[in-house]
Amino acid sequence: MPAPPPPPLPAIGFAATGLACRRGERLVFAGLSFLLAPGEALLLTGPNGSGKSSLLRLMAGLARPEAGLLAWDGAAVGDDPAAHRARLHFIGHQEAVKPVLTVAETLAFWAGMRGGGDVAAALGRFRLETLADWPCRMLSAGQRRRLALARLAASPAPLWLLDEPTTALDSDALADLLEAIAAHRAQGGRVALSTHAALPLAGATNLSLADFTP
Amino acid sequence: MSPFRLLVQRDLRLALRQGGDAAMVVGFFVLATILFPFGVGPEPALLQRIAAGILWVTALLAALLSLERLFQADWEDGSLEALALMPLPLEAQVLAKCLAHWLVTGLPLIVAAPLLGLLLNLDAAGYPALLAGLLLGTPTLSLIGAVGAALSLGARRGGVLLSLLVLPLYIPVLIFGVGAIEASIGGFAARPHLLLLGALLAGALPLSPLAAAAALRQALE
Numbered sequence: 001m002p003a004p005p006p007p008p009l010p011a012i013g014f015a016a017t018g019l020a021c022r023r024g025e026r027l028v029f030a031g032l033s034f035l036l037a038p039g040e041a042l043l044l045t046g047p048n049g050s051g052k053s054s055l056l057r058l059m060a061g062l063a064r065p066e067a068g069l070l071a072w073d074g075a076a077v078g079d080d081p082a083a084h085r086a087r088l089h090f091i092g093h094q095e096a097v098k099p100v101l102t103v104a105e106t107l108a109f110w111a112g113m114r115g116g117g118d119v120a121a122a123l124g125r126f127r128l129e130t131l132a133d134w135p136c137r138m139l140s141a142g143q144r145r146r147l148a149l150a151r152l153a154a155s156p157a158p159l160w161l162l163d164e165p166t167t168a169l170d171s172d173a174l175a176d177l178l179e180a181i182a183a184h185r186a187q188g189g190r191v192a193l194s195t196h197a198a199l200p201l202a203g204a205t206n207l208s209l210a211d212f213t214p
Numbered sequence: 215m216s217p218f219r220l221l222v223q224r225d226l227r228l229a230l231r232q233g234g235d236a237a238m239v240v241g242f243f244v245l246a247t248i249l250f251p252f253g254v255g256p257e258p259a260l261l262q263r264i265a266a267g268i269l270w271v272t273a274l275l276a277a278l279l280s281l282e283r284l285f286q287a288d289w290e291d292g293s294l295e296a297l298a299l300m301p302l303p304l305e306a307q308v309l310a311k312c313l314a315h316w317l318v319t320g321l322p323l324i325v326a327a328p329l330l331g332l333l334l335n336l337d338a339a340g341y342p343a344l345l346a347g348l349l350l351g352t353p354t355l356s357l358i359g360a361v362g363a364a365l366s367l368g369a370r371r372g373g374v375l376l377s378l379l380v381l382p383l384y385i386p387v388l389i390f391g392v393g394a395i396e397a398s399i400g401g402f403a404a405r406p407h408l409l410l411l412g413a414l415l416a417g418a419l420p421l422s423p424l425a426a427a428a429a430l431r432q433a434l435e
Contacts, residue, residue, distance in 0.1 A: 090295075
């Protein structure tokens with residue numbers, strides 16, 4: 001079936017048209033389109049290997065799409081990668097945590113690389129205050145995850161891209177994350193996240209990657 | 215603090231807390247140099263003749279030793295992916311990491327080299343050229359090495375591949391580094407050799423970060 005011609009890109013919002021992704025020889029998905037307006041959330045679902053992580057990496061600009069276009073407010077993302085990097089937070093599968101640095105040092109570094117931010121508030125938001133001076137090698141998997149997520153709160157960015165953020169989180173930390181996402185959206189922020197668990201995100205758009213498997 | 219300085223500071227802090235790297239590099243430099251008198255015999259005249267070459271070759275190999283970890287650790291724990299998405303261009307980040315790598319490994323080599331020169335009976339006239347040559351040459355080793363480290367990222371047996379990639383590119387630094395010492399011992403000017411070492415550094419300074427950053431992007435995709 002020939003792909004329909006991609007519709008024109010909307011002038012507002014983070015949008016994609018006719019997106020395709022190839023991993024090695026395999027076409028993971030094709031003809032994928034979405035629109036993420038300010039304050040909206042995009043929930044990526046689908047079986048293992050359906051391309052949730054690949055799509056998030058495309059959105060972040062870590063990989064190039066095989067076909068299609070990603071645009072921010074009507075301007076192609078690939079035209080100005082530096083501006084795109086400045087407006088997004090990407091939390092991948094790995095926490096980017098160094099065993100010998102303390103929790104506070106780790107967070108201060110990542111916030112500082114983005115021009116600074118409120119480290120103390122971010123630690124509080126994800127209940128890490130009491131762990132602030134711990135070296136990261138002492139942290140459990142869930143605590144490391146919370147530290148990675150605290151980067152979201154430490155420095156502002158209008159777009160959050162989260163790859164399975166709920167992995168290893170306990171119910172309190174999950175509530176903290178949902179609260180942080182709600183506050184981010186209330187300020188006009190956008191979030192795209194992949195998940196296997198059903199997340200209670202009000203008014204989120206569900207994008208099932210299985211629908212775009214060629 | 216600027217993101218550039220922040221990254222240098224983080225890498226220095228990691229190196230100091232993990233220990234290892236600087237001590238390993240200097241330890242290798244000292245041990246490898248000490249092997250030569252055992253291998254070729256303790257005759258002072260012979261050692262004096264080959265001292266410059268020994269010092270530079272072992273310094274080169276010692277610098278190579280720590281390069282494999284330059285991006286490897288950041289790549290494995292996801293830091294590299296996160297760094298690549300920071301506003302600071304990846305090229306500048308490579309430069310920051312090279313600076314930290316040089317401070318941790320190159321600088322100790324420069325401090326240790328005169329002592330090993332004594333051990334090998336290096337002619338007194340050669341010391342200024344040895345120090346000036348290492349000061350200009352070791353940053354180039356870190357910069358060229360960064361390209362190799364980025365290219366061999368994710369490869370199985372990356373360390374061996376890295377040596378094969380980088381060692382041929384180290385030859386000019388070796389030639390002019392040794393040339394400066396030999397010239398000043400022989401009563402000639404070391405300046406032309408040092409100027410050429412400076413030119414290599416001036417070339418590597420902008421080109422290596424460009425090449426290494428491109429290789430890192432490829433590795434991340």
